[in-house]
Amino acid sequence: MDAGNISRTKVRAGIVGGAGYTGGEMLRLLLNHPDVDISFVHSTSNAGNHVYDVHTDLFGETDLKFAAELAYNIDVLFLCVGHGDARKFLEANPIPADIKVIDLSQDFRLSNSPEGHKTRTKLFTYGLPELNRDAIKEAHNVANPGCFATCLQLGLLPLASKGLLNSEVHVTATTGSTGAGQSLSPTSHFTWRNDNLSVYKAFEHQHLNEIGQSLKQLQPDFNQPISFIPYRGDFTRGIIASIYIDTDLPEAQALKLYHEFYDKHTFTHVTSHNIDLKQIVNTNKCFLQVKKYGNKLLIISVLDNLLKGASGQAVQNMNLMCGLDEKAGLKLKAVAF
Template sequence: MKSVGIIGANGYTGSELVRLLVFHPEVELKCLFSRSNSGTKISEIYPDLSGICDMELTNVFQNVDILFLCLPHKESQNWLLQNEVNKESLIIDLGNDFRLESQFGKRNFIYGLPELNKENIKSAKSIANPGCFATAIQLALLPLASANLLQDVYTTGITGSTGAGQKLQSATHFTWRNDNISAYKTLTHQHVEEILMNVNAVNSGKVQFNFVPWRGDFARGIFTSSTIKCDKTLEELKLLFKNFYKDSLFVHISEKPIDMKQVVNTNKCLIEIEKQGDFIVVHSAIDNLLKGASGQALQNMNIAMNWEETLGLKLKPIAF
């Protein structure tokens, strides 16, 4: 059994990791770190964990075999500077500190999108987990990039309130969010650089990527739609996608219209392709807290530890 620690265990992604890891047959939770809730049982903050995990949160770090960093963006670096982590420990960061700048001290963080980077993840000791929108959008675009079919891309995507984190904000109040949607960070979302870093590395020409994200009136899930000019037939495109993901255990190409409830509470990404005239639209759907965060982190752990990739992630969607 490998020992596991979660830094920032009291947040949404941290608590989702707890929910997944307590049932994982190869690991044992040893340290749930939280400065703000030290001394409180995790099940007192998240009653859904009652009887499943009643560990106390602590502000005293103890070294473990596998360490997940579930901290607000730009705080992982500070935490690592203040705490000495065993050099042999596997670190998986769920923030955005190391996605673009991979070198940190003696550690080199591998970008943790398994469908793109599995071979490098297998030998990694440091992994930068992708962002939620970045995951959904890259999985929709990478097969096209591999065939050099991308030039101008126009993407819209809608996400649930859990994507904004646990800290209450004006745009996450129930009275504001309910029966309401709004665009935010139009063309300036922090995941744009991350998406372009990988798509441009695969595509032969530079991609012009235009992204408008939306806040949805639901708790969890992401649904994106990317519009691209393309002269390939729909049948050719479906074959391209199926071949690209033939060895991917969590990405599925749907022949029918997809919806978000098909992926919520799973580590799956569903993709649907439509074509009208000279334009295609690629839809993708994920759970922002699982395939977009904690589930993908667990998937990366399994790959890096040479365990079955689906271990702890055989989950049924909440369909109703």
């Protein structure tokens, strides 16, 4: 551990919004993290209840209770609240300057420069380690990327790094039901979702803005449309995206480019073989399959929307910010079967 960042034996963490899917995943990860102690889990609606009353799989793992009040004797604060609520929370609850903040909402992801987003409250760095690892290590506050945004960016960043995104980007991607959050809606009930598929937010998904922002960070002249068709899947967790562009780049060179780009990034792996969701569900990994068909380069990208697409990546960012082993607490077993 880097004593210049965190001098104690363990990092003290607080979680705001601990009752939802991302809050529950954060609890599971941090309870098993060798270098972290959870100081408090905040939830107004569940204050006083054991966390296992909500996250029933944690029965026998912890006696933590949800707290109604915040505590400031912490090193890192995770905001696992809804979109729009993180900004309101920070404006209503000034956080001491020595506490690092990692926000899992979309409130601070967009910026006018690669370095971060200036608000009345904080300066945030965009927390995609495969793009901004060095900046994250020095950051005090991080905006965790969205799940679709992470999946699609990891599929496109190597091409942008060489200025090769010079045609329309076509994307079709399907996400599990947990991507909709824990609050019920007509399209998240089991009876509607099971044995069903549907398109939503075609060509106008909110993650397109942050995807474009990151691609321009590597390829400043990028101005091609990203035609993105998202699907609601009839499974619980995971995202599978198929991405293709027109390019003269041969398959062997494309594979070499992807391997070299992610060579030093421990959670993103490249192959020419078929990949599937069960390889990555319950892990912090992203797998990329790169294949050429005529003049089309096809990239398949798969990840777990709750881990590499949310809480797992947030823990990865915490590890980088606090000078810990980047993989600490994230050596997870895939579902596999």
